[in-house]
Amino acid sequence: MRRYFTPAVIVMVLALSLIIFGGCAEKQAVVKDESVQSQPAAPPAPAPAPATDDEAARKAQAAREAAAKRNAAALAALNIQNIYFDFDKSNIRLDAREILKTNSEIFLKNSGSKIIIEGHCDERGTAEYNMALGERRAEEARQYLINLGIDASRMQTISYGEERPLDPSRTEEAWAINRRAEFILE
Numbered sequence: 209m210r211r212y213f214t215p216a217v218i219v220m221v222l223a224l225s226l227i228i229f230g231g232c233a234e235k236q237a238v239v240k241d242e243s244v245q246s247q248p249a250a251p252p253a254p255a256p257a258p259a260t261d262d263e264a265a266r267k268a269q270a271a272r273e274a275a276a277k278r279n280a281a282a283l284a285a286l287n288i289q290n291i292y293f294d295f296d297k298s299n300i301r302l303d304a305r306e307i308l309k310t311n312s313e314i315f316l317k318n319s320g321s322k323i324i325i326e327g328h329c330d331e332r333g334t335a336e337y338n339m340a341l342g343e344r345r346a347e348e349a350r351q352y353l354i355n356l357g358i359d360a361s362r363m364q365t366i367s368y369g370e371e372r373p374l375d376p377s378r379t380e381e382a383w384a385i386n387r388r389a390e391f392i393l394e
Contacts, residue, residue: 286314286393291349293387296333298344300352308349311391312356323358324392325349327367328374330383335369342367349389 288311291304300308315323327346329338346365354360375382 286318288314288391288393290388290390292384293345293389295383295387296341298341298348300348305352308352309356312353312358315353315358315393318393321362321393323363324394325363325365326390326392327365328372328386328388328390329370330386331370331373331378332383338369339367342369345389
């Protein structure tokens with residue numbers, strides 16, 4: 209019984225595969241052939257319709273890009289500042305507290321915007337350790353902003369670890385500016 213059962217199953221699987229895959233391929237070919245055969249001389253009316261759709265899509269995309277540029281320019285004018293951290297630390301320094309107070313005033317004035325807090329590290333340490341440290345830095349900044357009155361639901365944190373350095377040099381000055389939290393309004 210087993211001898212007959214195994215070949216029969218294989219034949220059935222192959223037959224079903226051919227039907228499924230063969231049927232799909234034929235339908236695509238038939239659709240293409242029908243459109244070509246039924247309209248040997250393409251009428252001018254259908255051609256402008258896709259162009260109109262393309263034009264509308266291009267205009268909508270251009271409007272979105274223009275709005276994004278205006279928004280980016282407005283946000284840049286807000287002068288939101290980064291805060292910096294000591295080596296291998298995630299606690300908020302005294303100078304960073306003043307910056308966070310200034311940033312929180314900007315965030316309160318723009319209460320409809322979401323805030324993304326990015327945690328960054330210098331290149332020293334493993335990638336896994338730096339991702340965790342970047343997350344702790346972003347969370348510390350978030351918690352400080354919550355204490356200053358910013359709604360927690362507006363904020364999101366993300367860690368980039370050592371992946372996005374401001375200065376790729378291997379100097380103490382470069383490392384110092386790479387240990388930071390950045391704030392983005394959306």
